[in-house]
Amino acid sequence: MKAKMQWIEEGYKMFSHRGPEGIKIEKLAREVGINKSSFYHHFADVEIFTEHLLEHHLGHIIQLAEKEKQATNLDELIEIFIQHKTDLLFNRYLRVHRNNPRFLKYLITTNEIAGNAILNIWAQILELEENSYLARLVLKLSVENFFLQITDKTINQKWLKDYFNQLKTMVREFKKNNHK
Secondary structure (H helix, E strand, C coil): CHHHHHHHHHHHHHHHHHCHHHCCHHHHHHHHCCCHHHHHHHHCCHHHHHHHHHHHHHHHHHHHHHHHHHCCCHHHHHHHHHHCHHHHHHHHHHHHCCCCHHHHHHHHHHHHHHHHHHHHHHHHHCCCCCCHHHHHHHHHHHHHHHHHHCCCCCCCHHHHHHHHHHHHHHHHHHHHHHCC
16 A cells, blocks of 8 residues: 555656646656556556546645635645645646546536635635625636646745735725725
8 A cells, every 4th residue: 555655646746746748657656666567556557547646636635625724814824835835736737637527527626625615714814704705706716817827936935925915905906996
């Protein structure tokens, strides 16, 4: 079982940084330090392996969502995002390759889980506690933009804080202009 998890964890990192086309069995075998016949013993083919990666990702998103529910401020949320950088990058590739029905299925599921979990802190950060409908709309619109922009380098304290501050400014301007 240990070898199987090594394959999955290393494959998960590979997918997160290079997407599905970045999964190369020979390179993966070198990274894991196990010969590639072990891969075929555990998974038979890349399709089955990918399904394991998707399930692994779902488990990580459930963990991420639990932490998001516990966040009480922006700094805590940013720290959670930094801790789950690989998961966010994996999700980015699901989004990029959502024309694949399996990826789309997991993208929809993970977005629903994480989106529902983050909504309270999201509304608080954007000062929209009184309007959860608007908070959900802003979340839906900004998620696409967020995943278009994130990279291994941008998921850091400064970039994330700037990103959220830009969203806060935008929401404040909308609210201000709505009252005129």
